[in-house]
Amino acid sequence: MLRSDTEPNEFTFATVLTSCTGVLGFELGRQIHSLIIKRNYESHIFVGSSLLDMYAKAGGIHEAQGIFECLSERDVVSCTAIISGYAQLGLDEEALQLFRRFQREGMSSNYVTYASLLTALSGLAALDHGKQVHGHVLRCCRLLEIEPENAGNYVILSNLYASAGRWEDVRNVRELMMEKAVIKEPGRSWIELDQTLHTFYASDRSHPRREEVFLKARELLVKFKESGYVPDQSCVLYDVDEEQKEKILLGHSEKLALAFGLISTSEGVPLRVIKNLRICVDCHNFAKFVSKVYGRRVSIRDKNRFHHIAGGICSCGDYW
Numbered sequence: 001m002l003r004s005d006t007e008p009n010e011f012t013f014a015t016v017l018t019s020c021t022g023v024l025g026f027e028l029g030r031q032i033h034s035l036i037i038k039r040n041y042e043s044h045i046f047v048g049s050s051l052l053d054m055y056a057k058a059g060g061i062h063e064a065q066g067i068f069e070c071l072s073e074r075d076v077v078s079c080t081a082i083i084s085g086y087a088q089l090g091l092d093e094e095a096l097q098l099f100r101r102f103q104r105e106g107m108s109s110n111y112v113t114y115a116s117l118l119t120a121l122s123g124l125a126a127l128d129h130g131k132q133v134h135g136h137v138l139r140c141c142r143l144l145e146i147e148p149e150n151a152g153n154y155v156i157l158s159n160l161y162a163s164a165g166r167w168e169d170v171r172n173v174r175e176l177m178m179e180k181a182v183i184k185e186p187g188r189s190w191i192e193l194d195q196t197l198h199t200f201y202a203s204d205r206s207h208p209r210r211e212e213v214f215l216k217a218r219e220l221l222v223k224f225k226e227s228g229y230v231p232d233q234s235c236v237l238y239d240v241d242e243e244q245k246e247k248i249l250l251g252h253s254e255k256l257a258l259a260f261g262l263i264s265t266s267e268g269v270p271l272r273v274i275k276n277l278r279i280c281v282d283c284h285n286f287a288k289f290v291s292k293v294y295g296r297r298v299s300i301r302d303k304n305r306f307h308h309i310a311g312g313i314c315s316c317g318d319y320w
Contacts, residue, residue: 008035010044022318026272027060027192043070049078057084059272059306076108085117090316116284141315189253190262190274198260203251209260216259217250224289232282254283254300258290270297278303278320288312 001008008016012227013036020029032052033042041047048071054062055320068074070083079102086095099117102109137157154177161169188201195270200207207213236245254275271290281286281303290313291298300307308315 008039010041010047013039013041013241014044014046016052017047017054020054025054025062029054029058035280037108042067043072045071045073045075045078048072049075049081052078052085053081056081056088059089059301059308061085061089061091062306074107078112079107080110080113080116083113087116090305090314090320153214185276187253187275187277188253189257189276191257191272198257200253200256200260202253203248204253204256207256207260209263213256213260214265216263217255220255220259220262220286220290221246221250224286227289227293229285232280232285234281250281252280252283254279254288257258258287258298262290262294262296268295270299272299273301275300275302279307284318284320285312288314 001012013032017029017032019025020032029051034045036042036051042051048067052064052067052071055061055067064082064085067275068078069077079098083095083098083102086092086098093118099109099113153174158170158173161167161173186201188199190200191198198207200213204210219231231246231249233242233245233249236248240248254273257273258271261273265271279300284300284307287298287300287307287309289312290296291309298307298309300309304320305316307320
């Protein structure tokens, strides 16, 4: 359209922004945002709501908040998007305060609003860990009956048994998965550099710069240990010796993506990683050390929520 001198309007921008949602479309979305500003469409309800949604889903909550405050009018879609953005970042108290504000202003809510609010409330609950684990065994066993083909239910149950050192139960769950031909989705992480998407699997040896990546990962392990990092071996869900556990941990896909990001970007450049599964405690801690030791802002979007890390402190408050 731009090359053919066809002028886009507010509906064009609102539509094209929907293809820029998520971390990987963040830079493209910002470029489109600059075009929107030049045409003075930023405060338009459709364009503004689309911008707000794009930034919120990419973890740019401050940009999203700025857009929200500039909207000429607000509706349930824009209000829900900003609540969801805060909840996904672990800013649970802020999400709850926004909801209360919208209630005072007479704003209506829908089921998506309440789903986003429940995400925030789950973070504020801070229940006793033992009760949580007990509730999760019970729920997973029930889910195995309801959804026998859902690999995620088996994985959660297996992980719970492994964290408790119940290796015989872990083996039983895995045998049950084999018996029912249930396939676990492999862990993988993505990082975008120079408009190229790089994918890493656990202990991945397929990347063209794999030797550099693994060398950097080992270097980080030594450097971080000197700064107080202690690998959390409870995250290794296999009955192996200590040395092998450390090796397995170092091969997690998000660690490889972060190592690749560090050797491929200049100092101070933020690192943005996407993970298809929930990030483990050890990788979360590892990312905090990347931020603290290298002075980098790290953004990780896992299956549950965003983790914005700066100076070794994560937006999720270490609860996810």
